[in-house]
Amino acid sequence: MFQQQRARWRQIVAVMVLGLLAVACVAPAAAPVATQAPMPAVVVEASDTALTVPADVPAGLVAVTVNNSGQAPHAPFFARLNDGVTEEKFMEALAADESGMAAIALVALLGGAQVEPGARQQMTFDFKPGNYIALDFGEGPPQIASFTTTAGDGPVPAEPAATVNADLIDFQFVLPDQIKAGAQTWKIENKGSQWHEMGIFKLNEGATVEDVMAMMMSEEEPAGPPPFEEMAFWAPMSEGERAWLTVDLPAGTYTVMCFLPDFASDPPTSHLEHGMVRTLTVTE
Ligand SMILES: [Cu+2]
Structure with a gap:
């Protein structure tokens, strides 16, 4: 009786193991192709x-x-x-x-x-x-x-594969410190509670972020050419919006800035003055 039962169990277990093996072998091929x-x-x-x-x-x-x-x-x-x-x-x-x-x-x-x-x-x-x-x-x-x-x-289509996440918050860019040169897809998302924009400027040899800030803040006409070159710009974006943009940057030191006014402050100050500026290094 016992032996019969054990044999029966062994049979069941064997069938289950075989079944699992079959599933393991067949499942990947049989899985429906994701549409x-x-x-x-x-x-x-x-x-x-x-x-x-x-x-x-x-x-x-x-x-x-x-x-x-x-x-x-x-x-x-x-x-x-x-x-x-x-x-x-x-x-x-x-x-x-x-x-x-x-x-x-x-x-x-x-x-x-x-x-x-x-x-x-x-x-x-x-x-x-x-x-x-x-x-x-x-x-x-x-x-x-x-x-x-x-x-x-x-x-629903899949999101584009982004290599750089750029979160815009009040009042900061949450970005990697370093990215690789060449075409990179940026996911730009406004996670703040105000509007934001994103200017990406390549600093000329020897120029510093302070030079750019001084020029941007100055009321006077700049003397000579700017110490930077604008490489990309993302226009003002409201809170809760997101987009993807492929940006092709050569190696160098960059500064990323938002110039929009903060209407919650009186008189309105710029996001730049609130510290919405950061350095980005692009490596070979
Ligand atoms: Cu901003």
């Missing part, structure tokens, strides 16, 4: 006289390529209109108040990057569903394009 949704992509055309964005854009992660066919640099930035705000209302506010602050209060800013003449720049945005505008302040009147983002019910 990774492709990243939706749109092209924004910026020229010296027009700005064109497709009228309907998917919500969520979208690869946006800005194509500059003009003779001048263009830096269109993207903004989501607050509930009940129309493009006309936004433009009226912009015209009524030269500082732009009345208009800015009507939107959430998502940022944007500068694109040189004849160049294309890809960036990825995470569009919440809503009504948007893209704005390009060039030489002439501001170019504006509006578009709507709508959530689909398909699978």
